[in-house]
Amino acid sequence: MTENKVGFRIFQHVNRADHELVEAFRGISSCCISDQTSRMYCMSQELHPLTDLPLLGTAITVNTAEGDNLMIHKAIDMAQPGDVIVVNAHGCKTRSVVGEMMVRHAAARGVTGFIVDGMTRDPEGIRQAGIPVFSLGSIILGSHRNGPGEINVPISCGGTVVMPGDIVIGDTEGIVVLRPDDAADIVSAARKKHEQELDKRKKYKSGAVSASNRDWIDRTLTEKNVPVL
Numbered sequence: 001m002t003e004n005k006v007g008f009r010i011f012q013h014v015n016r017a018d019h020e021l022v023e024a025f026r027g028i029s030s031c032c033i034s035d036q037t038s039r040m041y042c043m044s045q046e047l048h049p050l051t052d053l054p055l056l057g058t059a060i061t062v063n064t065a066e067g068d069n070l071m072i073h074k075a076i077d078m079a080q081p082g083d084v085i086v087v088n089a090h091g092c093k094t095r096s097v098v099g100e101m102m103v104r105h106a107a108a109r110g111v112t113g114f115i116v117d118g119m120t121r122d123p124e125g126i127r128q129a130g131i132p133v134f135s136l137g138s139i140i141l142g143s144h145r146n147g148p149g150e151i152n153v154p155i156s157c158g159g160t161v162v163m164p165g166d167i168v169i170g171d172t173e174g175i176v177v178l179r180p181d182d183a184a185d186i187v188s189a190a191r192k193k194h195e196q197e198l199d200k201r202k203k204y205k206s207g208a209v210s211a212s213n214r215d216w217i218d219r220t221l222t223e224k225n226v227p228v229l
């Protein structure tokens with residue numbers, strides 16, 4: 001029998017979404033992507049963006065003990081360019097688990113963002129570090145470095161399941177998580193919606209009163225027998 005290491009172990013292999021598929025989402029707003037998932041694959045808005053940079057990449061997942069970042073440090077060293085480090089820190093608000101130096105080190109290794117369901121610190125330094133970071137907030141207290149924790153297991157982050165290799169897309173609106181197998185079905189519809197919105201924006205700016213078809217409103221009200229008194 002092998003020694004039981006459940007809760008304190010590292011999986012190295014990640015089935016990352018194809019680079020081209022990931023890149024196909026670049027520039028599309030997270031809202032337009034979310035709308036193509038029946039609005040079912042978003043993280044909680046409690047995860048705040050510390051920067052206004054867009055986030056895009058494949059997930060490396062970390063399940064870490066409250067207030068401990070040993071496994072996050074290890075994940076930074078294991079990450080490949082294009083990875084986003086997604087951390088379940090169990091919503092712990094009494095201690096940070098990621099700070100500026102970690103973010104800068106990760107960015108230098110090609111990591112494209114962090115999502116931390118827990119606290120970060122050094123908010124100003126993180127804003128200057130050049131990659132997007134989302135967290136529950138900032139706190140001065142630093143992290144322990146003892147474990148336990150796990151790398152590259154399915155995790156919960158922002159109330160959503162994240163699997164290693166998933167596509168994560170974020171901006172100031174929020175964060176969407178996509179299984180690679182679902183992503184191809186979503187991308188063209190999401191881009192179409194995004195482009196329609198850009199077009200409508202132009203029309204509204206130029207003074208067009210009705211840039212979109214409004215028929216559905218009265219149709220729905222009629223279907224529901226809503227009296228207009």
Ligand SMILES: O=C([O-])CC(=O)C(=O)O
Binds near residue numbers: 069
């Ligand atoms: O050292 C840590 O654990 C967190 C931190 O403050 C940094 O990375 O700058």
Ligand SMILES: [Mg+2]
Binds near residue numbers: 099121
């Ligand atoms: Mg620091």
